[in-house]
Amino acid sequence: MSNLTYRYTGPLPLGSVVAHYCGAAGLTTTKGAPVWRLEGLGAEEGYTLTVYHNDVPVAVFKGALSNEGRLEIGGQLLKLIRTTQGRPALGEWGTLVGVRPTKMFHKLWDIDENSDTPPAAEPSNPDEPGTVINGCDTAVQVLRKRFDVSEPKIELLKAVATLQRPFVAPHETADREVSVYGGIPFCQTHCTYCSFPYGLIQDYRRIPEFLGAFVNDATQLKGLIETYGLQVATVYMGGGTPTSLGDEDFATALAALAKLHRENSEFTVEAGRPDSVTPHKLATMAKLGVNRISINPQSMHDDILKAVGRGHTAAAIKELYAYVRSYTNFAVNMDFIAGLPYQTLSHMEENLDYVCQARPENVTIHTLALKRGSPLYDGVGREAMPEAAAVEEMVARSKERLEAAGYVPYYVYRQQYMTSQTENIGYTLPGYICEYNIRIMEERQSILSVGPGSSSKWMRAPEYRQLQQHMPKDVSVYIDTLSALLEKRSRLCKKFWEG
Ligand code: SF4
Incomplete structure (x- = not known):
């Protein structure tokens, strides 16, 4: 039995707060016998949470029947779990949980x-x-x-x-400013830490139909943007790995998104894995107005890359980066992860040596999150994961060195089940922030999305996030139900912009 499991029974509003705090303490739910059993009750006089550890009742927390009351209980629960784990009652983030x-x-x-x-x-x-x-x-x-x-x-x-x-900041024209996201749901291999819900591209037999659906999706969105007089601030093609598509297929998908892009505005492509990027794809991007790409080493160590299933080498990253610098004007982001199996502080120092010498415009330092459904969660390489304290040191050292090299943090988010009490930070050289990353994190601008697994969110001040639509993650379901999905999106746009 893992000592990081819990089960909650009780009212839903309290349950969702409890889930956040348990996640922040590194606990996951289980169908088997949990170490932490949490029984919630809601009555007129307030909430009560009875906490059992290994079936022994250890605490009863009470709070008002309100969000405040739920947060109060959540904070107390977090402190209890942490002290039972032998850690200080509060970490650096105190009782603040949540992704954003x-x-x-x-x-x-x-x-x-x-x-x-x-x-x-x-x-x-x-x-x-x-x-x-x-x-x-x-x-x-x-x-x-x-x-x-x-x-x-x-x-x-x-x-x-x-x-x-x-x-x-809220402003008058914000209501009609949107970002566009296009999701390509394929990768060439499955990274062990990823709970990627899609298939590998080489296993999927309906690529031409997928492309047809993606283009129709983007075309219909273009019509909606024109109908409602929307201003597209940024376009972002993500995934999966968009560049896992073949050269011509990639050009087809990118051209469909490029029709939504406003000249000289930000246009990013996730070119995450160097083994998926070709000179042809880079030329296509340059021709269609892309001005920012993400090349994601995650680590500059071949043994670690192999252990996490990345299927590329550090040399391939360096080669691609040199090529991009020589033949394009793209701003470049590089993602790294702290906490990968077999990783030590000196590995992270070497990653930073490379970054400080290469000087991509953006660098993102993630902390590994143990995601349910990932091979790592199920045990692949889990025994080789570094301790939380070592990960915290890697994250702190990254901040110190990147800031000394002139980078500034421009977005920050946390994930549940992170392997330490840290955060993910996007850094930028001055003048190169990725606006899309700010918009997706802060959720203050409508984002209209194309492709399987993507989400559209319609936002308006002061509440933000009024409406949302999630496309099916299953690529075949997306293809087969596209017309109904597009009708729904039209209805939601009408409702939002026409009232
Ligand atoms: S490349 Fe990205 S999306 Fe694909 S499996 Fe790896 S982490 Fe997941």
Whole structure:
């Protein structure tokens, strides 16, 4: 029996909060006998959560019948689990859980800006009684006092939110600004840490039909964009690995998305794996207006790449990067992961040596998340995963070295089941932020999507996320039900923009 399992029974609203806090403590649900059994009750006088550890009752937490009450119970539960695990009651993130900490930061910032209190003209000291504070300071105070977030994490969130603010602050034309996402649901191999729900491209027999459906999907979306007078701010082609398509198929799919792209605006392609990228595909991208690509080494060590099923080498990354620099003007992002099996701090230092010398415009440092449904979760290489403390050191060292090399953090998010109490950070050289990444993280702009497994979200201030539609992940279901899916998208657009 894993000692990281739990089962919850009780009211759903409390259950979803409990799930977030258990995830933050590294617990996953199980159908077998759980180590942590959590029994929730909701009554007029409030919520009660009874906690059993190895079938022994160890605590009863109570909270009001409200979101506040649920968060209160969640925070207490997190502290209990962590101390039982032999860790300090609170990590650097305090009792703040959830994937998008900066989204909350912006929300607090908005509330203060929309209140009658004028923002301070000068930087203020929020701890001094009677001081007029601005929205950013309000957010800082809440994180510090209500969620016990550590000062370094508060500084990180404040810096990122301040940099993002021009892109997310409510403004008059925001309602008709959209981003477009196109998802290509194939890869050539299955990375062991990925819960990738699709098939391998070499196993899928209906590629021509998939392409036909993808083009129809994009064409219908173009019509909707014209009908409602929408402004496309950014286009992003992701996956899977879009470049796993053959040269001509890739050109067909990209051309369909390029018709939605506004000249000189941001247009990104995930060219994640060097073994999938050809000079032909790069030339196609340049011709169709792409100006940013993502090349994702994850590690610059062949033994680690092999152990996680990546199927490419570090030399292939270097070769592709040199080619892109010589023959294109693309801005380049590189993703790395801290916490891969067999990885040590010196491996991460060597990754950073390479990055600091190559100087891609963007670098993203992820912390490995143990995702249910991934081969790693099921045991492939799990015994070789580094300890949480080692991962935290890798993440901290990455921040230190990237900042010393001139990079600044511009988006940050957390995942459930991360292997340490850290976060994923996107860094940029000044002037090269990826606007799409900010928009997808902060969820303040509508994103209209094309392709299987993609999600469209229609957002409007002040609540944001009013409507959403998720395309089926199964590629064949997507192909076979496309007309109904497109009709639904038309209806949702009409509802959102015509009321
Ligand atoms: S390339 Fe990306 S999407 Fe594909 S299996 Fe690996 S991590 Fe998952």
